[in-house]
Amino acid sequence: MSIDDFDFAKLIAPIDLNTFINEYWEKKPLIISRNQKNYYQDLLSVEDLDSILQYSKLKPPEIRVVKNQQDFLPDRYVKADGSLNLNQLYKAYYEDHTLVVNGLQNFWKPLAIYCQKLQNFFNHGVIANLYLSPKDSKGLSPHYDTHDVFVLQVDGSKEWQVHQCFQPVPLLGSFQPVIPENSLPKLLHTVCLQPGDLLYLPRGFVHHAATQESFSLHLTLGIYPTQWLDLMVNALTMLALKNQDLRKALPIGFLDKPEMLGEIKEQFDQLLQTFAEKSSIDEAMELIYDQFIHKITPIPDGHFQQVNLVDAIAPDTLVVKREGMRCRIVKKGFSISIQFPGNSINGGLHYREAMEFVAKQKEPFTAQMLPDSLKEEQKTQLISRLIRGGLLKTLQD
Numbered sequence: 001m002s003i004d005d006f007d008f009a010k011l012i013a014p015i016d017l018n019t020f021i022n023e024y025w026e027k028k029p030l031i032i033s034r035n036q037k038n039y040y041q042d043l044l045s046v047e048d049l050d051s052i053l054q055y056s057k058l059k060p061p062e063i064r065v066v067k068n069q070q071d072f073l074p075d076r077y078v079k080a081d082g083s084l085n086l087n088q089l090y091k092a093y094y095e096d097h098t099l100v101v102n103g104l105q106n107f108w109k110p111l112a113i114y115c116q117k118l119q120n121f122f123n124h125g126v127i128a129n130l131y132l133s134p135k136d137s138k139g140l141s142p143h144y145d146t147h148d149v150f151v152l153q154v155d156g157s158k159e160w161q162v163h164q165c166f167q168p169v170p171l172l173g174s175f176q177p178v179i180p181e182n183s184l185p186k187l188l189h190t191v192c193l194q195p196g197d198l199l200y201l202p203r204g205f206v207h208h209a210a211t212q213e214s215f216s217l218h219l220t221l222g223i224y225p226t227q228w229l230d231l232m233v234n235a236l237t238m239l240a241l242k243n244q245d246l247r248k249a250l251p252i253g254f255l256d257k258p259e260m261l262g263e264i265k266e267q268f269d270q271l272l273q274t275f276a277e278k279s280s281i282d283e284a285m286e287l288i289y290d291q292f293i294h295k296i297t298p299i300p301d302g303h304f305q306q307v308n309l310v311d312a313i314a315p316d317t318l319v320v321k322r323e324g325m326r327c328r329i330v331k332k333g334f335s336i337s338i339q340f341p342g343n344s345i346n347g348g349l350h351y352r353e354a355m356e357f358v359a360k361q362k363e364p365f366t367a368q369m370l371p372d373s374l375k376e377e378q379k380t381q382l383i384s385r386l387i388r389g390g391l392l393k394t395l396q397d
Contacts, residue, residue, distance in 0.1 A: 011150065035196065053086060066140065067098065069141040149203075239279045320363070354371055355382075
């Protein structure tokens with residue numbers, strides 16, 4: 001199985017998508033035992049780790065070295081020039097420390113590709129972390145996360161204990177306490193993950209893990225959701241841009257004058273009514289879509305060579321969107337733009353139909369296929385601009 005074929009359906013197989021969404025997503029943990037030790041081999045291996053550490057220029061907190069919740073001081077393994085001392089990391093690992101790489105998708109292309117796939121599938125942020133633990137070790141104390149987590153056991157094995165939910169669907173980014181072992185909620189699952197296995201942990205479920213007779217290499221794929229709260233905040237933000245009452249300051253000295261509370265509450269209730277009547281779901285969703293596209297990082301794919309071909313683009317040159325690119329059309333005054341990860345290409349309103357055509361395309365196309373609202377020369381020029389800008393690529397023989 002190649003990384004190109006590995007999608008979310010493969011991640012949760014043999015559970016089907018509807019079952020996962022209806023029975024597990026944000027509700028309860030899921031454990032999948034596969035007995036397929038090479039299931040994640042295209043994502044990462046132990047042999048890859050040295051290269052990641054040597055060439056990715058990681059700096060704390062991108063890398064952590066931890067044992068029983070205590071961090072190994074970075075000056076023990078970071079050289080004066082900022083590079084990592086791998087020999088010191090080998091030593092720390094041998095002495096029962098767990099190596100953690102946060103945001104691995106920023107340093108390892110297979111994870112960058114897969115996280116982008118998941119990001120486009122979920123419409124939520126996705127971050128990959130790596131954990132390498134020696135045998136008979138425990139890196140972190142019992143805790144819960146404020147984001148959902150998929151645990152992918154890549155190599156070795158690790159025993160996990162999953163407890164009842166401490167706080168149902170906690171607020172993203174809120175305080176995450178370390179929970180004393182004598183105060184743990186009811187134990188739900190004890191499972192030893194083997195290579196190829198999967199554990200899904202909804203936010204709020206307390207968990208901790210330790211190795212026994214084997215080392216462990218596992219990945220976590222954290223899903224950082226856009227919450228209903230975020231939708232409401234964005235709707236309020238867009239309304240505030242048009243309603244000065246929402247932008248006015250609270251009364252001077254309001255914290256020290258309890259007698260003002262009644263007046264403040266009356267105004268607060270009026271503003272709530274205004275929000276209910278005049279806020280726009282469409283405007284809020286547009287703002288969220290804009291934020292989502294800005295969070296997507298294009299995958300490096302040799303695009304400089306594509307730029308070399310721009311001057312040779314012809315009306316019948318076959319082009320396609322680069323992998324993982326999604327678009328939105330933005331109208332501002334007398335101009336139109338097509339926005340995509342990493343860039344935005346602008347034009348006059350007469351480009352609208354052509355840009356909308358490009359935004360919707362999922363299959364290869366040519367400049368000739370663009371709507372006739374543009375002249376033939378303009379069609380080719382637009383395709384060339386979109387290649388140079390990073391949205392499209394040619395399909396070379």
